[in-house]
Amino acid sequence: MRFLEFDTLTEILSTMKENKLRTFLTGFAVAWGIFMLIILLGSGNGLKNGVTSNFNDRASNTMMLWGGRTTMPYKGLKAYRSIKLTNELLPYLKNHFTEIDKISGQVDRSSTVSFGTENGSYQIYGVQPDYQIISNMTFATGNGRFLNDKDLELDRKVIVLSRKVAKSLFKEVNPVGKWVKMDGLTFQVIGVDMKISNDNEAKCYIPMKTAQKLYTLGNEVNNISFSVRGLVTKEENDDFGQKVREALGRELIINPDDLNTIGLWNQASDYVQTMGIFSTLDLFVMFIGICTLIAGIVGVGNIMVITVKERTREFGIRKALGATPGSILNSILLESIVITSLFGYLGMMFGIGLLELINFAINSNQKAAADGERSISIFMNPTVDLNIIFVATIILILAGLIAGYIPARKAVRIKPIEAMRAE
Amino acid sequence: MIKFENINKTYPGIQPLHVLKGINMNINEGEFVSIMGASGSGKSTMLNILGILDDYDTGNYFLNGTLIKNLSEKRAAEYRNKMIGFIFQSFNLINFKNALENVALPLYYQGLSRKKRQIKSMEYLDMMGLKDWWHHFPNELSGGQKQRIAIARALISNPKVILADEPTGALDSVTTEEVMQILSEVNKSGITMIIVTHEKSVADKTNRIIHLRDGIIESDLLNSHEIPGI
Numbered sequence: 001m002r003f004l005e006f007d008t009l010t011e012i013l014s015t016m017k018e019n020k021l022r023t024f025l026t027g028f029a030v031a032w033g034i035f036m037l038i039i040l041l042g043s044g045n046g047l048k049n050g051v052t053s054n055f056n057d058r059a060s061n062t063m064m065l066w067g068g069r070t071t072m073p074y075k076g077l078k079a080y081r082s083i084k085l086t087n088e089l090l091p092y093l094k095n096h097f098t099e100i101d102k103i104s105g106q107v108d109r110s111s112t113v114s115f116g117t118e119n120g121s122y123q124i125y126g127v128q129p130d131y132q133i134i135s136n137m138t139f140a141t142g143n144g145r146f147l148n149d150k151d152l153e154l155d156r157k158v159i160v161l162s163r164k165v166a167k168s169l170f171k172e173v174n175p176v177g178k179w180v181k182m183d184g185l186t187f188q189v190i191g192v193d194m195k196i197s198n199d200n201e202a203k204c205y206i207p208m209k210t211a212q213k214l215y216t217l218g219n220e221v222n223n224i225s226f227s228v229r230g231l232v233t234k235e236e237n238d239d240f241g242q243k244v245r246e247a248l249g250r251e252l253i254i255n256p257d258d259l260n261t262i263g264l265w266n267q268a269s270d271y272v273q274t275m276g277i278f279s280t281l282d283l284f285v286m287f288i289g290i291c292t293l294i295a296g297i298v299g300v301g302n303i304m305v306i307t308v309k310e311r312t313r314e315f316g317i318r319k320a321l322g323a324t325p326g327s328i329l330n331s332i333l334l335e336s337i338v339i340t341s342l343f344g345y346l347g348m349m350f351g352i353g354l355l356e357l358i359n360f361a362i363n364s365n366q367k368a369a370a371d372g373e374r375s376i377s378i379f380m381n382p383t384v385d386l387n388i389i390f391v392a393t394i395i396l397i398l399a400g401l402i403a404g405y406i407p408a409r410k411a412v413r414i415k416p417i418e419a420m421r422a423e
Numbered sequence: 424m425i426k427f428e429n430i431n432k433t434y435p436g437i438q439p440l441h442v443l444k445g446i447n448m449n450i451n452e453g454e455f456v457s458i459m460g461a462s463g464s465g466k467s468t469m470l471n472i473l474g475i476l477d478d479y480d481t482g483n484y485f486l487n488g489t490l491i492k493n494l495s496e497k498r499a500a501e502y503r504n505k506m507i508g509f510i511f512q513s514f515n516l517i518n519f520k521n522a523l524e525n526v527a528l529p530l531y532y533q534g535l536s537r538k539k540r541q542i543k544s545m546e547y548l549d550m551m552g553l554k555d556w557w558h559h560f561p562n563e564l565s566g567g568q569k570q571r572i573a574i575a576r577a578l579i580s581n582p583k584v585i586l587a588d589e590p591t592g593a594l595d596s597v598t599t600e601e602v603m604q605i606l607s608e609v610n611k612s613g614i615t616m617i618i619v620t621h622e623k624s625v626a627d628k629t630n631r632i633i634h635l636r637d638g639i640i641e642s643d644l645l646n647s648h649e650i651p652g653i
Contacts, residue, residue, distance in 0.1 A: 011531070018519035317515045320476060321576070322504020322532040324497045417476040420515055 027343030033296025038351025046382025126211020144191030301403030316419025508577030567598035
């Protein structure tokens with residue numbers, strides 16, 4: 001069968017040209033369906049990306065613990081006792097809970113860091129290597145690395161800067177390998193965290209042990225951060241947070257009714273909850289998307305039925321002149337494919353174009369605001385999974401095929417003599 | 424060339440219509456035959472069976488020695504394309520194709536290349552005196568011109584038989600004369616020509632007149648052109 005020959009295509013193009021309005025209407029139904037689908041999915045994703053980006057300072061599955069003051073006496077210990085977290089709790093937690101993946105103690109101070117004539121007051125975090133993953137840090141090539149076990153073991157005076165700090169101290173110079181001064185000591189810069197959402201956060205990271213010595217804290221840590229694994233629902237995350245508190249409560253001899261002494265920021269739970277909202281939104285978007293597709297399919301189907309009816313006489317003539325039923329069926333179906341794919345592609349181009357335009361506008365907006373306060377956007381990077389669009393277009397093409405096939409088969413079965421009589 | 428052996432055809436329905444009641448007929452190669460009859464006599468049905476546009480119930484139909492019976496649609500299309508040229512009362516040109524493309528259509532279904540189709544179609548248009556009109560669409564042409572294009576289209580695949588269904592039915596007397604002249608010349612080139620008509624003047628131009636009446640052949644006479652005054 002000459003299915004995709006140039007001649008066949010020319011034949012189809014000439015019939016398409018003959019019926020400009022019909023071709024346009026069919027095409028429009030398809031293009032509009034795909035266009036709306038892209039806008040819809042893109043907006044949903046944009047919203048999701050925007051909100052998710054606000055979680056990005058830390059990995060989404062993290063929790064943080066800190067000590068407070070007891071309010072109840074317990075086992076002979078007085079109330080209003082100050083609870084301090086210590087190094088020893090880290091291996092204890094890690095060994096106790098298989099759910100804990102990465103864990104790091106954290107010492108918080110604020111200090112002045114200087115390089116040459118430039119200086120500034122920044123947050124100084126004494127942390128452990130796992131903190132890199134907990135805090136979602138990224139190091140591009142040329143930007144060095146995060147702290148490692150050797151740094152802690154050897155008590156090295158090394159420092160990792162956030163992008164913001166690197167920029168204000170070093171301007172255009174690459175800070176890696178340079179020496180900065182802090183609290184009367186010199187630290188060598190080993191890395192710059194390039195995390196984008198960290199742009200406005202002036203943070204420096206040094207080995208935890210170094211920080212504990214520097215600030216004479218002994219084995220005390222201000223916070224313990226850890227990431228969890230294998231916890232899916234909000235309930236699981238909340239339960240786990242509570243279990244950790246109970247374990248710490250036993251270890252630190254705190255009244256079980258007074259567990260609020262141990263501060264807990266359960267970002268994993270917040271994250272799961274937000275994602276839950278989004279999966280509902282996803283479902284909704286998908287539902288509307290499918291409805292849009294169905295509208296497109298009905299449009300294509302309708303027009304194919306009319307097309308075939310209109311051309312019955314022509315088919316009769318063609319058959320009298322020697323067209324086989326197959327060749328006529330072929331031309332109808334191929335016409336349907338050509339129209340749906342062509343206009344599906346157009347709709348896709350327009351949809352993606354519009355999303356890119358929106359993205360461009362948001363990005364330039366954010367750049368303008370970058371030097372000022374940190375801008376919190378709830379709409380970001382409205383991209384669409386091209387695979388979904390591809391599948392949607394294929395579905396439309398198939399629908400057009402089926403919608404064309406049913407009436408076409410009927411038309412092809414009509415005897416040429418009857419078909420020619422039809423007006 | 425054409426042989427009907429006891430052909431019967433009944434149209435089913437609440438009141439079945441027995442339109443052809445055992446037709447026996449023999450038409451030799453190169454004959455110029457007209458089939459006449461009142462409406463309802465079965466002449467159109469006969470033409471449709473001749474053109475493999477319709478099937479028959481019992482009997483045998485041989486076209487150029489081949490039994491035409493229970494053919495697949497594909498085979499029927501092939502025979503129509505290679506052996507038969509059609510000329511219709513309402514021309515049956517495709518409106519959105521120009522004269523050249525209309526003439527070329529049978530060749531498209533033969534799988535000829537575009538270039539060859541165009542050259543050959545131009546040749547046939549020229550033969551019909553319509554070379555300068557090749558790019559015109561049917562609605563820009565007169566009835567006579569349209570029928571000449573239809574004739575060119577019928578001839579282009581070198582058919583054995585030309586079947587014409589009231590070819591002059593939509594034409595005035597002058598163009599009728601013209602078209603009949605062309606058909607007669609086509610016949611002289613050796614192609615068997617069968618015309619279905621109810622016009623006596625048209626039938627008289629042919630060499631043999633078959634009269635149908637109520638589904639049977641009433642008379643089958645050779646026509647002598649020597650009769651003056653007609």
